[in-house]
Amino acid sequence: QQQVKQSPQSLIVQKGGISIINCAYENTAFDYFPWYQQFPGKGPALLIAIRPDVSEKKEGRFTISFNKSAKQFSLHIMDSQPGDSATYFCAASAGRGADGLTFGKGTHLIIQP
Amino acid sequence: DTGVSQDPRHKITKRGQNVTFRCDPISEHNRLYWYRQTLGQGPEFLTYFQNEAQLEKSRLLSDRFSAERPKGSFSTLEIQRTEQGDSAMYLCASSPARGEAFFGQGTRLTVV
Numbered sequence: 554q555q556q557v558k559q560s561p562q563s564l565i566v567q568k569g570g571i572s573i574i575n576c577a578y579e580n581t582a583f584d585y586f587p588w589y590q591q592f593p594g595k596g597p598a599l600l601i602a603i604r605p606d607v608s609e610k611k612e613g614r615f616t617i618s619f620n621k622s623a624k625q626f627s628l629h630i631m632d633s634q635p636g637d638s639a640t641y642f643c644a645a646s647a648g649r650g651a652d653g654l655t656f657g658k659g660t661h662l663i664i665q666p
Numbered sequence: 667d668t669g670v671s672q673d674p675r676h677k678i679t680k681r682g683q684n685v686t687f688r689c690d691p692i693s694e695h696n697r698l699y700w701y702r703q704t705l706g707q708g709p710e711f712l713t714y715f716q717n718e719a720q721l722e723k724s725r726l727l728s729d730r731f732s733a734e735r736p737k738g739s740f741s742t743l744e745i746q747r748t749e750q751g752d753s754a755m756y757l758c759a760s761s762p763a764r765g766e767a768f769f770g771q772g773t774r775l776t777v778v
Contacts, residue, residue, distance in 0.1 A: 587767075596759075596769035597709065597757070598768075652697070652714055652722070653699075653722060653724075658706070658707055658708050659707070659708050
């Protein structure tokens with residue numbers, strides 16, 4: 554049972570454009586939603602995280618939008634740059650902060666110069 | 667480097683051999699996690715420690731897997747009688763209580 558569904562599987566965006574990655578979850582107990590960025594051969598790096606008491610969180614060029622009623626959340630990368638090319642994972646956990654995160658399958662993002 | 671450190675970075679072993687990986691968490695973090703990541707997939711939770719206590723184990727953690735964190739600092743993950751299906755990236759992460767998790771670079775295991 555896949556508890557966090559991520560789409561698209563891959564995404565190509567022109568430099569300067571907006572990259573949008575979506576995730577949907579099933580477990581209504583989830584209350585912590587981080588996004589991780591992973592480069593080949595490296596471990597995932599925390600980008601930004603949100604809890605369901607807010608509908609949006611912005612850090613620099615990265616924004617999480619959260620829709621509790623739809624059980625969906627998304628990552629927006631503004632002014633996408635070639636250096637943003639990586640695999641992005643959404644994740645979720647229930648009542649335990651980072652304990653036992655359930656990850657999506659990832660989105661391979663390519664930013665074309 | 668004050669991040670999560672994992673050793674070795676790569677390990678190639680023959681089927682049936684035992685392997686052990688080490689993780690050194692961020693020093694002030696009392697929680698430590700092990701995840702497994704196969705190609706094209708997201709990390710999958712294996713187990714986690716709060717200080718030296720192992721509080722949760724995933725069903726993915728078969729009897730051939732054992733993890734320890736003897737003094738609440740570094741942790742080891744041992745796989746006995748390795749199988750080809752064990753080939754994966756093994757990731758360690760640490761966090762303060764109910765805080766954000768930071769991952770290490772991982773140990774890539776190849777079982778031949």
